[in-house]
Amino acid sequence: MHSKPYQTQSTIDILDPTRAQALQATLGQEPTIQSGDALPPFAHHIYFWDAKTPDVLGADGHPATGSFIPDLGLPKRMWAAGRIVQHQPLKAGIKAEKISTVEGVTRKDGQSGQLAFVRVRHDIKQRHALAVTEWQELVYRPADAPTAAPKPAPTVAAHSEPLNFTSTQLFRYSALTFNGHRIHYDADYARDVEGYAGLVVHGPLLAHLMMQLATTLYGGLTDFSYRGASPLIAGEAATLCASDGHFWVRGEDGRLCSSGQIAAA
Numbered sequence: 186m187h188s189k190p191y192q193t194q195s196t197i198d199i200l201d202p203t204r205a206q207a208l209q210a211t212l213g214q215e216p217t218i219q220s221g222d223a224l225p226p227f228a229h230h231i232y233f234w235d236a237k238t239p240d241v242l243g244a245d246g247h248p249a250t251g252s253f254i255p256d257l258g259l260p261k262r263m264w265a266a267g268r269i270v271q272h273q274p275l276k277a278g279i280k281a282e283k284i285s286t287v288e289g290v291t292r293k294d295g296q297s298g299q300l301a302f303v304r305v306r307h308d309i310k311q312r313h314a315l316a317v318t319e320w321q322e323l324v325y326r327p328a329d330a331p332t333a334a335p336k337p338a339p340t341v342a343a344h345s346e347p348l349n350f351t352s353t354q355l356f357r358y359s360a361l362t363f364n365g366h367r368i369h370y371d372a373d374y375a376r377d378v379e380g381y382a383g384l385v386v387h388g389p390l391l392a393h394l395m396m397q398l399a400t401t402l403y404g405g406l407t408d409f410s411y412r413g414a415s416p417l418i419a420g421e422a423a424t425l426c427a428s429d430g431h432f433w434v435r436g437e438d439g440r441l442c443s444s445g446q447i448a449a450a
């Protein structure tokens with residue numbers, strides 16, 4: 186259980202344009218990003234890998250809790266929510282530093298049982314200037330926690346496009362972000378251990394696509410928040426939707442999987 190003070194860690198990376206091109210290809214885009222180009226919002230998730238040796242990984246494939254992320258006695262991790270404030274675009278090909286701090290833990294009783302939210306803040310600097318501030322909300326739940334009761338997604342959208350993730354796409358996104366969580370690429374583990382209907386689409390991948398759509402529809406993005414409502418499963422015929430600065434992903438059965446919004450100016 187947690188007893189130490191929360192930690193801060195610094196990670197340095199050179200934002201390799203080849204990796205940004207691999208992300209573009211994974212998302213079905215022409216790989217165009219070159220050294221010196223602005224990276225799309227959220228693309229920094231493919232950098233600053235937390236590459237630990239196998240002996241310090243937990244059963245789920247993430248670095249075990251009790252080090253940077255405190256051990257709260259609840260093993261089942263999900264990506265709950267996040268917010269990104271972009272002060273200026275990160276540039277490909279240039280060294281950057283990410284300073285990460287656990288800001289705090291909040292325990293709640295949800296309809297699905299115990300929830301422990303861990304809030305992590307990341308400040309990313311390039312050439313000594315702050316480029317991105319990001320807050321990530323991770324939630325930890327009991328091993329046998331059920332899937333949360335589904336909530337309906339809005340049915341009317343000004344813009345909508347189909348989304349359907351293959352296991353190959355999920356594997357490639359896990360590889361690009363060096364995210365070892367087995368729910369994204371090990372179907373037996375996802376079903377038999379964490380109780381999902383299949384491979385789970387990464388919350389950050391849905392956030393990336395919502396932000397990409399926000400940028401296409403409204404131009405430069407400075408402040409975006411999002412929240413996961415229900416896990417999206419690989420192979421589901423989902424829909425990415427937008428209306429009036431609000432974005433959401435609807436599952437095949439009409440449930441809300443994820444939602445996001447541009448902050449009011």
Ligand SMILES: C/C(=C\C(=O)SCCNC(=O)CCNC(=O)[C@H](O)C(C)(C)COP(=O)(O)OP(=O)(O)OC[C@H]1O[C@@H](n2cnc3c(N)ncnc32)[C@H](O)[C@@H]1OP(=O)(O)O)C(=O)O
Binds near residue numbers: 264296
């Ligand atoms: C990457 C990666 C992992 C992943 O990508 S996992 C897949 C992506 N994430 C998801 O699919 C998360 C989907 N969300 C849920 O399953 C549910 O929202 C959750 C977290 C299980 C909670 O469901 P409940 O039904 O138990 O919650 P309630 O509606 O009763 O709410 C109770 C209070 O909690 C607050 N809350 C609920 N959901 C969230 C959320 N997503 N983010 C922040 N806060 C949330 C809610 O507002 C209530 O708070 P009050 O203060 O009002 O009591 C990887 O591992 O790296």
